[in-house]
Amino acid sequence: MHMADALLSPAVGATLWAGTAAVGGYASKKLKVQINDRTIPLMGVLGAFIFAAQMINFTIPGTGSSGHLGGGMILAILLGPHAAFLTMASVLTVQALFFADGGLLALGCNIWNLGVYPCCLVYPLLYRPLAGEGRSPGRILIASVLSVVIALQLGAFSVVLETLLSGRSELPFGAFVLLMQPIHLAIGIVEGFVTAGIIGYVAAARPEILESVAAARPVGAGVPLAKALTVFALLAVLTGGAFSWFASTQPDGLEWAIERVTGRGELSEAERGVAAVLRGLQEKTAFLPDYGFKAAAAEPAPAAPAAAWPGIEAGTSAAGVTGAAIVLVLVGLIGLGIRSAGRRPGSTP
Amino acid sequence: MSHHIIEFKEVFFRYPDGTAALRGVSFRIVHGESVGVVGANGAGKSTLLQHLNGCLLPTSGQVTIGDLNLTAATRGEIRRKVGSVFQNPDDQLFMPTVFDDVAFGPLNLGLDKAHVRERVESALSRVNGLALKNKPPHHLSAGEKSAVAIAAVMAMEPDILAMDEPAANLDPRSRRSLIGLLKTFQHSKLVASHDLDLILDVCERCIVIGEGRVVADGPSEDILSNRTLLEANNLELPLSLQRR
Amino acid sequence: MNFHTQYFDLGRLDRLSYRRTAVHSLDPRAKVIATGLFLVTVVSFPKYDVAGLVPFLLFPVLAATLGEIPIGFILRKVLIVSPFAVFVGIFSPFLDTRTVAVIAGLPVSAGWLSFASILLKFALTVSAALLLVATTSFPGVCHALRRLGCPPIFVSQLLFLYRYLFVLAEEAMRIVRAWDMRAFAGRGRGATVFARLVGVLLIRTLDRAERIYQAMLCRGFAGDIPRLGTLRLRSVDLVFVAITAVFLGACRFFPVTEGIGLLAQGIWR
Numbered sequence: 043m044h045m046a047d048a049l050l051s052p053a054v055g056a057t058l059w060a061g062t063a064a065v066g067g068y069a070s071k072k073l074k075v076q077i078n079d080r081t082i083p084l085m086g087v088l089g090a091f092i093f094a095a096q097m098i099n100f101t102i103p104g105t106g107s108s109g110h111l112g113g114g115m116i117l118a119i120l121l122g123p124h125a126a127f128l129t130m131a132s133v134l135t136v137q138a139l140f141f142a143d144g145g146l147l148a149l150g151c152n153i154w155n156l157g158v159y160p161c162c163l164v165y166p167l168l169y170r171p172l173a174g175e176g177r178s179p180g181r182i183l184i185a186s187v188l189s190v191v192i193a194l195q196l197g198a199f200s201v202v203l204e205t206l207l208s209g210r211s212e213l214p215f216g217a218f219v220l221l222m223q224p225i226h227l228a229i230g231i232v233e234g235f236v237t238a239g240i241i242g243y244v245a246a247a248r249p250e251i252l253e254s255v256a257a258a259r260p261v262g263a264g265v266p267l268a269k270a271l272t273v274f275a276l277l278a279v280l281t282g283g284a285f286s287w288f289a290s291t292q293p294d295g296l297e298w299a300i301e302r303v304t305g306r307g308e309l310s311e312a313e314r315g316v317a318a319v320l321r322g323l324q325e326k327t328a329f330l331p332d333y334g335f336k337a338a339a340a341e342p343a344p345a346a347p348a349a350a351w352p353g354i355e356a357g358t359s360a361a362g363v364t365g366a367a368i369v370l371v372l373v374g375l376i377g378l379g380i381r382s383a384g385r386r387p388g389s390t391p
Numbered sequence: 392m393s394h395h396i397i398e399f400k401e402v403f404f405r406y407p408d409g410t411a412a413l414r415g416v417s418f419r420i421v422h423g424e425s426v427g428v429v430g431a432n433g434a435g436k437s438t439l440l441q442h443l444n445g446c447l448l449p450t451s452g453q454v455t456i457g458d459l460n461l462t463a464a465t466r467g468e469i470r471r472k473v474g475s476v477f478q479n480p481d482d483q484l485f486m487p488t489v490f491d492d493v494a495f496g497p498l499n500l501g502l503d504k505a506h507v508r509e510r511v512e513s514a515l516s517r518v519n520g521l522a523l524k525n526k527p528p529h530h531l532s533a534g535e536k537s538a539v540a541i542a543a544v545m546a547m548e549p550d551i552l553a554m555d556e557p558a559a560n561l562d563p564r565s566r567r568s569l570i571g572l573l574k575t576f577q578h579s580k581l582v583a584s585h586d587l588d589l590i591l592d593v594c595e596r597c598i599v600i601g602e603g604r605v606v607a608d609g610p611s612e613d614i615l616s617n618r619t620l621l622e623a624n625n626l627e628l629p630l631s632l633q634r635r
Numbered sequence: 636m637n638f639h640t641q642y643f644d645l646g647r648l649d650r651l652s653y654r655r656t657a658v659h660s661l662d663p664r665a666k667v668i669a670t671g672l673f674l675v676t677v678v679s680f681p682k683y684d685v686a687g688l689v690p691f692l693l694f695p696v697l698a699a700t701l702g703e704i705p706i707g708f709i710l711r712k713v714l715i716v717s718p719f720a721v722f723v724g725i726f727s728p729f730l731d732t733r734t735v736a737v738i739a740g741l742p743v744s745a746g747w748l749s750f751a752s753i754l755l756k757f758a759l760t761v762s763a764a765l766l767l768v769a770t771t772s773f774p775g776v777c778h779a780l781r782r783l784g785c786p787p788i789f790v791s792q793l794l795f796l797y798r799y800l801f802v803l804a805e806e807a808m809r810i811v812r813a814w815d816m817r818a819f820a821g822r823g824r825g826a827t828v829f830a831r832l833v834g835v836l837l838i839r840t841l842d843r844a845e846r847i848y849q850a851m852l853c854r855g856f857a858g859d860i861p862r863l864g865t866l867r868l869r870s871v872d873l874v875f876v877a878i879t880a881v882f883l884g885a886c887r888f889f890p891v892t893e894g895i896g897l898l899a900q901g902i903w904r
Binding site: 051091140363 | 768794828
Binding site: 441444445446467470471473474475477479481482483484485486487488490491494495496498499500504507508525526527528529530543544547 | 649650653772773774777794795797798800801802843846847849850851852853854855856857860861862863
């Protein structure tokens, strides 16, 4: 499941981008040392392979719904963690651009959720020890299913956390987790079997090809990675912390306005229970959620001196609706104008 | 001009899985000769061609290009002399735009920017492909792709041209312009193909490979009109020589 | 979405990016930076703000019209990927029922505002990303990334990915067609067959990677992918970034929509 820009706050987006960029920089640096001449074309072509394979759907047994390949684990098995991470990052980049899966700001989150976990965390720490060096199909099966499931669970949980911390949606934490985790458990099991099936098929049909890929694969990788990851996790937390501290130095104008208008006592039915717990939780960790550019909120807006921006009172919200309608019409007219002006001189291609 | 000479002496090649693809191939091609290599599927044509650019090294025997013996140490040098056009242009055009692809070789030769640009433009105009310069390879037709692949090789100004099935997937018109183009290349060239009419048109000499050996070697007109020889090697008379 | 639609959509978007219009000829770096600024500004809006986001529609509309990109095509792609945002946003109206405004006599809850805000942000951000790639050739985007500090290894293999995307997608399409022709009434469509098909595709891919590597060696490849730098920033690119930044800043920090609304109300009265 891809995270989307619309659900992100800039702080969360930037934090995950920072973490992803750090891992990316580290992986590139590692690769530069370990690289073999044939690694770069191999990475690119395998990236294209994952992309093409993801476009093929298959039926998930017993459900009739369809699934497709995630790919991070296959890449890690073929390329090792660093190269696999960079390749997965580029697959997601191309998806974000061409299929609009997620978005460019959320790309940091998506690379983190679908790239860092399978390639840099689960593969070296779980798959490698489980699968071992041998070619035992049973071990490969167990290792792939477990690894893919765990990587996807981590990814799904991160989507929940990222959405929650961004504070753009009202979806309560518990319900969201209960929705996301089981779905991804099912997807993970199927994908794990498919991953093992693909690797097993290639190993049986063309054993030498896996060996030559292994020869092209960058040397090293493994132990120091866990250490590096701890550093990155710390880095991500620190960056996030810095951002959120910055964000929390001023109270959020909108929240404040809403509280004034509605009063805190009038919690609706839905806000008790899970939502209330969630809100409490959110308030304790509340530096991240409603981060925004505060300057405008702090100063009265010059164009509408009577209302603190953004206005919630009936008068200003009416102005907002009128204004929005006018702006919409204007934008539409501009678009149409350009289009017809462009057509007239016969510049159509 | 000894550097345009290709010589195979008792070349054997065995793939890692044990298949013996070449079993004692010997021939000598002198400067300016244009030679066709024909034979059944699996006869060893592609394996032979891969020895010209050092993608494969002989298991035993000797390959000499110009005045260099092919070894792991000399293959870099040999690749500057031999331009290889692969069977599938998609494998050969690996850069994101036509310009970048044609410039890849000259840049690797260490030429300066102005010189590279010059080479790219002249190679592309030679194959009538200057207008394709900024296109990505996947927007080209099969004919355009093969033209660009040839330009990419010609931009390196090789002494020898080695082509594997250059006319496969080409429509008749693109094939015709390819033949015209090949005729303009004055240096030694080696063309492996099932398209016997193309060989007859482009090459004055023809080598027939069968089961990893040279079965026949001589003037194209003689070899390609020998029905018994051709049919013994899963081939048939070129259409232009068939009488109905 | 089935394979063919995805494939042809991909190809169509790619072809659009090689057009020649004023938008296409801007420096890719300028467009990448402008898009980045746009995205950050849009998502920085607080969760209940809807009116403030409306002026930002001008950006995609201008990009699409000046870049001669069919708007319907972009909208359709936005719709196709919308389910996740809708799914996450749709809960807001039910969970956040505090009334924050009364518009034309109807009470509007905060939840509806935040849902509308999510949808609008979604449309803006997704269309911005699509329009970036529809008006900038992918190699252009890659070179911009390279010049903006992306690791060269990453960019090089990203370019390879793009180059072989269409080749492999076509190969996959041939496999899928052969599969469709012989899988009847839903039989043989399951995960096992899928794994084998993808295994076949993987083997072909690895073989291809080896041939590509050989082709590179034949043209003197020694570990580095050299490129002639062709990007040149012109003043029009700088002006474009500057105007975008000013527009974004103005719409972010001043209540443009409310201002226009108040003005209109003033004139009306």
